[in-house]
Amino acid sequence: MTLWEIKTKQTALIDGLDPTLVPAVMQRLTEMGFASGQSIQCLRRSPFKGPIVLQLGDCVYSLEQDIADRINVSMN
Numbered sequence: 688m689t690l691w692e693i694k695t696k697q698t699a700l701i702d703g704l705d706p707t708l709v710p711a712v713m714q715r716l717t718e719m720g721f722a723s724g725q726s727i728q729c730l731r732r733s734p735f736k737g738p739i740v741l742q743l744g745d746c747v748y749s750l751e752q753d754i755a756d757r758i759n760v761s762m763n
Contacts, residue, residue, distance in 0.1 A: 688759070688760055688761065688762070689755065689756045689757070689758060689759060689760065690727065690729075690739075690741070690750070690755040690756070690758040690759075690760050691739065691752050691755035691756045693729045693760065693762075694729060694732075695729050695730070695731060695732050696728070696729065696730075697728065697729055697762070698726055698727070698728045698763050699726070699727055699728075699760035699761060699762055699763065700724060700725070700726055700727075700760060700761050700762075700763060701721060701722060701723055701724065701725045701726075701727055701758060701759070701760055702723060702759040702760055702761050703723050703758075703759050704716060704717075704721060704757065704758055704759075705757035705758070705759070707757075708754075708757055712754065716754075716758070719743070719746070719748060720743050720744055720746065721743065721758060725743060725744070726743075726763070727741055727742065727743045727760065728741065728742045729741055730742055730747065733749075736752055738750055738751050738752075739752075739755055
């Protein structure tokens with residue numbers, strides 16, 4: 688399952704990042720804390736396939752579908 692598939696208010700654990708991500712994007716996501724085992728919650732989904740708003744630790748991020756689709760998660 689990918690991060691894009693979780694519903695609003697759902698929490699999941701990050702399983703890993705797609706290894707085919709552009710290295711700069713992979714590095715930035717890692718710097719932001721997107722690492723295996725981290726808990727992440729979907730706070731809001733924008734209409735018309737807009738970005739999703741996520742909470743990771745104390746930080747809130749928004750990700751577009753093309754990136755969220757490449758982050759693998761599992762349900763708690």
